[in-house]
Amino acid sequence: xxxxxxxxxxxxxxxxxxxxxxxxxxxxxxxxxxxxxxxxxxxxxxxxxxxxxxxxxxxxxxxxxxxxxxxxxxxxxxxxxxxxxxxxxxxxxxxxxxxxxxxxxxxxxxxxxxxxxxxxxxxxxxxxxxxxxxxxxxxxxxxxxxxxxxxxxxxxxxxxxxxxxxxxxxxxxxxxxxxxxxxxxxxxxxxxxxxxxxxxxxxxxxxxxxxxxxxxxxxxxxxxxxxxxxxxxxxxxxxxxxxxxxxxxxxxxxxxxxxxxxxxxxxxxxxxxxxxxxxxxxxxxxxxxxxxxxxxxxxxxxxxxxxxxxxxxxxxxxxxxxxxxxxxxxxxxxxxxxxxxxxxx
Amino acid sequence: xxxxxxxxxxxxxxxxxxxxxxxxxxxxxxxxxxxxxxxxxxxxxxxxxxxxxxxxxxxxxxxxxxxxxxxxxxxxxxxxxxxxxxxxxxxxxxxxxxxxxxxxxxxxxxxxxxxxxxxxxxxxxxxxxxxxxxxxxxxxxxxxxxxxxxxxxxxxxxxxxxxxxxxxxxxxxxxxxxxxxxxxxxxxxxxxxxxxxxxxxxxxxxxxxxxxxxxxxxxxxxxxxxxxxxxxxxxxxxxxxxxxxxxxxxxxxxxxxxxxxxxxxxxxxxxxxxxxxxxxxxxxxxxxxxxxxxxxxxxxxxxxxxxxxxxxxxxxxxxxxxxxxxxxxxxxxxxxxxxxxxxxx
DNA sequence: TTGTACGCGTTATCAA
DNA sequence: TTGATAACGCGTACAA
Numbered sequence: 013x014x015x016x017x018x019x020x021x022x023x024x025x026x027x028x029x030x031x032x033x034x035x036x037x038x039x040x041x042x043x044x045x046x047x048x049x050x051x052x053x054x055x056x057x058x059x060x061x062x063x064x065x066x067x068x069x070x071x072x073x074x075x076x077x078x079x080x081x082x083x084x085x086x087x088x089x090x091x092x093x094x095x096x097x098x099x100x101x102x103x104x105x106x107x108x109x110x111x112x113x114x115x116x117x118x119x120x121x122x123x124x125x126x127x128x129x130x131x132x133x134x135x136x137x138x139x140x141x142x143x144x145x146x147x148x149x150x151x152x153x154x155x156x157x158x159x160x161x162x163x164x165x166x167x168x169x170x171x172x173x174x175x176x177x178x179x180x181x182x183x184x185x186x187x188x189x190x191x192x193x194x195x196x197x198x199x200x201x202x203x204x205x206x207x208x209x210x211x212x213x214x215x216x217x218x219x220x221x222x223x224x225x226x227x228x229x230x231x232x233x234x235x236x237x238x239x240x241x242x243x244x245x246x247x248x249x250x251x252x253x254x255x256x257x258x259x260x261x262x263x264x265x266x267x268x269x270x271x272x273x274x275x276x277x278x279x280x281x282x283x284x285x286x287x288x289x290x291x292x293x294x295x296x297x298x299x300x301x302x303x304x305x306x307x308x309x310x311x312x313x314x315x316x317x318x319x320x321x322x323x324x325x326x327x328x329x330x331x332x333x334x335x336x337x338x339x340x341x342x343x344x345x346x347x348x349x350x351x352x353x354x355x356x357x
Numbered sequence: 358x359x360x361x362x363x364x365x366x367x368x369x370x371x372x373x374x375x376x377x378x379x380x381x382x383x384x385x386x387x388x389x390x391x392x393x394x395x396x397x398x399x400x401x402x403x404x405x406x407x408x409x410x411x412x413x414x415x416x417x418x419x420x421x422x423x424x425x426x427x428x429x430x431x432x433x434x435x436x437x438x439x440x441x442x443x444x445x446x447x448x449x450x451x452x453x454x455x456x457x458x459x460x461x462x463x464x465x466x467x468x469x470x471x472x473x474x475x476x477x478x479x480x481x482x483x484x485x486x487x488x489x490x491x492x493x494x495x496x497x498x499x500x501x502x503x504x505x506x507x508x509x510x511x512x513x514x515x516x517x518x519x520x521x522x523x524x525x526x527x528x529x530x531x532x533x534x535x536x537x538x539x540x541x542x543x544x545x546x547x548x549x550x551x552x553x554x555x556x557x558x559x560x561x562x563x564x565x566x567x568x569x570x571x572x573x574x575x576x577x578x579x580x581x582x583x584x585x586x587x588x589x590x591x592x593x594x595x596x597x598x599x600x601x602x603x604x605x606x607x608x609x610x611x612x613x614x615x616x617x618x619x620x621x622x623x624x625x626x627x628x629x630x631x632x633x634x635x636x637x638x639x640x641x642x643x644x645x646x647x648x649x650x651x652x653x654x655x656x657x658x659x660x661x662x663x664x665x666x667x668x669x670x671x672x673x674x675x676x677x678x679x680x681x682x683x684x685x686x687x688x689x690x691x692x693x694x695x696x697x698x699x700x701x702x
Numbered sequence: 703t704t705g706t707a708c709g710c711g712t713t714a715t716c717a718a
Numbered sequence: 719t720t721g722a723t724a725a726c727g728c729g730t731a732c733a734a
Binding site for chain 1: 369415417418422436439440443444448454459461462466481482483591618624627650651
């Protein structure tokens with residue numbers, strides 16, 4: 013096997029082959045392929061039959077080169093977590109399938125200068141028509157401005173508080189966090205700890221604000237509550253949890269700014285022998301896969317990640333078609349009640 | 358914003374721009390870009406400076422069209438799990454970066470006829486030079502044969518027992534399962550349950566065989582052990598665990614054929630009030646993210662997923678360069694001891 | 703309604 | 719060692 017002689021791939025079927033078989037010019041085939049008007053129905057049919065018979069697939073590179081568009085859009089992100097990336101990819105992929113576009117997925121390494129170069133190189137080299145930008149890249153001002161300066165079309169997912177006037181798909185993190193906190197208060201909790209998220213993520217502040225909103229509404233003193241800084245991972249969530257549980261007056265509920273940290277809090281409770289949820293309620297945020305894995309399963313905010321990516325792709329596609337689009341589309345969250353929360357002891 | 362007038366993207370820098378600036382012909386620029394010999398060092402330098410000055414990036418579509426290769430390779434899979442996909446992608450991406458190639462990632466939906474069409478369309482349309490095929494697609498005979506028939510170059514990841522002579526990157530699942538089982542036996546366990554994996558995955562049988570090997574070596578009767586069928590997810594793992602724990606004579610250790618099912622077993626133990634690991638040891642397989650999330654953390658087999666993908670990409674790249682490559686490359690696994698296993702009670 | 707001829711940005715051929 | 723010119727497969731003016 014693999015003996016020197018490499019058999020050539022079957023020669024590509026081209027538009028000329030189709031034109032010849034159908035007995036028309038390539039331009040007519042082109043029109044049929046692109047669903048353009050101005051082709052007699054019977055001619056169209058003939059061409060379609062020829063296309064089917066030859067299993068003709070137009071060459072993407074040739075199209076990119078000849079036309080104004082490449083039928084390719086890019087998706088860029090910078091490795092938040094496997095689950096998040098997975099959802100984002102699948103959401104965008106689904107939409108591209110429908111629109112008969114290809115999605116070029118690019119995981120961007122490293123920040124700073126090289127990031128900009130990397131993304132611009134992607135745009136230059138692959139001729140993508142536009143970009144869907146997932147967090148945390150969507151919140152990167154320098155990147156966004158660089159793209160804008162070059163008139164690259166893009167739609168952002170959850171860009172945070174961006175004041176940039178480009179289209180984006182968002183979720184109301186603050187309101188969701190407020191609702192979750194109010195839910196805990198409704199369960200009778202009056203001492204509610206909070207684990208803040210990574211300070212570089214804009215959503216962290218929004219969630220923290222929502223937590224404060226709910227306390228204020230209920231007349232609970234925020235400054236009397238235990239608040240610990242986390243960095244969006246299990247380890248820091250666990251440490252934050254331990255610190256709170258070791259307090260002279262530990263909270264009866266802890267709301268963590270994301271699910272990974274909430275999972276850490278649950279682990280901390282295990283370690284301290286504190287039962288969840290009878291002695292401690294724990295709530296998370298994201299509804300990532302881990303929420304259904306930990307025991308007890310996590311009460312959390314379902315963030316419609318895949319839907320957001322899907323919607324972002326839709327917006328981008330519309331934008332490329334020249335349609336007017338709303339600058340910001342907000343998608344709904346859902347509070348998911350699971351086993352980690354219960355009435356205050 | 359978005360007012361009708363869509364500003365044009367900055368005009369692309371082309372090879373002609375570079376040639377003009379460097380005062381040479383485009384062919385010379387092309388030679389420099391492709392590191393071809395036959396260019397005087399000083400000429401090469403001049404060209405390189407022009408390239409740098411203009412931030413010139415060659416157009417991938419133009420290259421694909423003109424040349425025999427596209428500098429693009431494809432990665433295809435059919436959504437096993439978020440973590441697996443994530444690792445595979447990152448492994449392949451890293452290698453492509455080094456080789457200065459682009460990776461076109463394609464998640465394939467649906468099986469059967471349409472799958473073949475989908476993959477062939479990918480090859481036809483994008484002009485990818487070759488394919489890295491991840492499981493479970495790598496075990497799909499019909500697909501593999503279809504690709505082979507069209508002389509598409511590919512490398513498979515963990516194809517199972519494939520008798521196909523194409524290059525592949527594998528891991529010794531059977532031996533790993535044997536070693537894990539022997540480890541449990543070494544801890545004093547004599548009654549060891551097994552949760553089998555999805556029957557459609559070839560690795561499931563191999564792991565099951567390894568389990569049987571170890572029992573045989575230790576003179577333990579396999580047929581006396583509780584064995585339950587699972588389907589690689591948490592839910593079925595949990596059900597299998599409950600059935601075993603409810604036995605008149607429950608096992609003191611349970612080895613699940615993947616981590617998700619092992620997590621399910623741990624949950625089942627929680628529900629039955631059986632402490633892990635003092636009364637029940639649990640072992641998994643894969644070392645997926647969940648292994649570090651569950652409590653106690655999971656003793657498991659580390660499957661070098663990212664490395665396998667990286668290696669597969671390397672093999673493919675070599676193959677495309679015409680290098681001879683070993684038909685099968687086997688990568689090492691590692692037994693990771695964590696908190697879920699302990700000496701038999 | 704249909705077709706002709708040119709151009710997109712590169713690589714490949716062959717001559718200089 | 720270098721360069722002119724023809725592909726590559728398609729979209730797009732423009733003509734018929």
